[in-house]
Amino acid sequence: MGRAFVYVIVGGGVAAGYAALEFTKRGVSPGELCIVSEEPVPPYERPALSKGYLLPEAPARLPSFHTCVGANEERLTSKWYNEHGIELVLGTRVKSADVRRKTLITATGETISYKFLIIATGARVLKLEEFGVNGSDAENVCYLRDLADANRLVNVMQSCVGGNAVVIGGGYIGMECAASLVINKINVTMVFPEAHCMARLFTPKIASYYEDYYKSKGVKFIKGTVLSSFDIDSNGKVVAVNLRDGSRLPTDMVVVGIGIRPNTNLFEGQLTLEKGGIKVNGKLQSSNSSIYAVGDVATFPLKLFGETRRLEHVDSARKSARHAVAAIMEPDKTGEFDYLPFFYSRVFSLSWQFYGDNTGEVIHFGDFSGGTFGAYWVNKNHLSGSFLEGGTKEEYEAIAKATRLKPAIEDLGELELQGLGFALAVSQKPLPSTPVDSSQSSCLVLEKALHPWHATAGVILAASIAAFAYWYGKKRRRW
DSSP states (O other), X not given: OEEEOSEEEEOOSHHHHHHHHHHHHXXXXXXXXXXXXXXSSOOBOGGGGGTGGGOSSSOOOTTTTBTTGXXXXXXXXXXXXXXXXXXXXXXXXXXXXXXXXXXXXXXXXXXXXXXXXXXXXXXXXXXXXXXXXXXXXXXXXXXXXXXXXXXXXXHHHHTOTTSEEEEEOOSXXXXXXXXXXXXXXXXXXXXXXXXXXXXXXXXXXXXXXXXXXXXXXXXXXXESOOEEEEEEOTTSOEEEEEETTSOEEEOSEEEEOOOEEEOOGGGBTTBOEETTEEEXXXXXXXXXXXXXXXXXXXXXXXXGGTEEEEOOSHHHHHHHHHHHHHHHHOGGGOOOOOOOOEEEEEETTEEEEEEXXXXXXXXXXXXXXXXXXXXXXXXXXXXXXXXXXXXXXXXXXXXXXXXXXXXXXXXXXXXXXXXXXXXXXXXXXXXXXXXXXXXXXXXXXXXXXXXXXXXXXXXXXXXXXXXXXXXXXXXXXXX
């Protein structure tokens, strides 16, 4: 028993939905495209699971957050896929793949063949057992990766209102789930081994701001130690969390967010792997020319910084999926994937965005007492990364554009004085219309002029105007 398609997407996460929409925009014919997914529903916007889905009042529920509403595009329900002749094979695990024969074998024994394959298998959560701790199967221990996890977490939260929760991990999932638990009137203690939250991205100063805010909401932090074991009662529930430093935390529930691992197992030994993911070229094409990889599972060339990386964020999943489809459908018209790393989060009344790379010297700016603030990273005398909390739509766009331009930075003190005004001024420069070697980025903005005094005066004037515009804009209603 088998079926054949021109295009097959294996994996049914965010990337699959955006790839499907791009296929239709580029003229895929009915019956040519198939999506095989372990999830029982069509692709949806995964970020909703740690945000709106966990709210106690008016929570987000499907079909409201099917892809591609996260990018203000169509909402792709089962009806949409049917109308466009796209085959959805849901609730189905692929147990093996043969890249030479261009086939997938499902757990039910069906063979699905393809001409082109897009791997969008994403990643799985790391379980406690992988770190030598048992108890993941306890009924009040929760992870968060898919819809089933989210439903389980909601049910456990609803049974623990007024009780205690321990969150293991201080990254994205830990921070966003902790906020949701607080909103659900649950007392939260966060435990992680690092010196501060979001250690892979935040500086100590930025982390301190968010930790203080969380503390104001009643969240407790225990840092520099890890979980060692659970106390489990006769009903199979965790009643206490034991830490390596000897602490014992009585609890009613546990949320674990300790990272993810890319789902590459189907293709190990068949495709080239690198940095934990499937290695692809600038067109997101793997070592097999008929197979492409996108999203969390792909390790791709990051042109802006001249190295290969694997990124774990929804923005990368969306954009890489679109680019892979373009490369498949119109290879001669599609250039290399030129991605600016982007991360964001929204918790409580806070909202931050980060662009680029957090390497080099850090310059903080703004009002860390509760207003708009941020940071720049300067690597080899060029802007490499930008972070902003509490910005407007225009301000976020400005730091994104400035980061992509990679202007030369000669005076860190002046950069600190200009603060957000620097990005607002630099962002007035046009982006290059043709690819530019990163080693030549200094020519894009703030290049060293033949008349240094005039150049300096111009930058100061532009920054001053931008700073005034920024001040004036703060008086207006925020986006």
